[in-house]
Amino acid sequence: AQSVTQPDIHITVSEGASLELRCNYSYGATPYLFWYVQSPGQGLQLLLKYFSGDTLVQGIKGFEAEFKRSQSSFNLRKPSVHWSDAAEYFCAVNTGGFKTIFGAGTRLFVKA
């Protein structure tokens, strides 16, 4: 069965520093890959997605993610973090059916 692993439960980054959130998936082929962000008390908002093609995808709010097939990874990056980026980030996969599977999430704290 497919699964998604986000190894970091929480990460603290200084404002202006770069960010990388890790995501690994388990699936025999290349799934559809997503990153969602959840601010406190809010629903999940799509940051970016990968379906095929260029393995570096750009999203909203200055985020990007790189798909690496050899590592079964889809890490999220941002070159310079803003205080408003503090939230929980979820990696998710869909293998073409109706079910999207989410990782456990990584909570990002931003310090001044």
Add this chain to the structure above:
Amino acid sequence: EPEVTQTPSHQVTQMGQEVILRCVPISNHLYFYWYRQILGQKVEFLVSFYNNEISEKSEIFDDQFSVERPDGSNFTLKIRSTKLEDSAMYFCASTEGGATTANVLTFGAGSRLTVL
């Protein structure tokens, strides 16, 4: 920008009572979903709904749960005889359909259910 609307935002109920959570998906979306998130845990798939029938459901979605699209705009989740462990945030989501958009979920803000 179109959004998915959920009501109520928070409901408190006694164990054993029935609860109905309501959702208005985006109007041109074809696929509808319920997910839940128990406090501090991951977001879990419950059910997907297309063309007025369940297309897939998880093992969580047992006979206690049911979904319905009673009219052209609403999509409901009914939980019969609620249990303490049903306390969670329930998210409704919808997708457009089509090869490249069918899996891009647009979520509502959620309905927090507290079972006492």
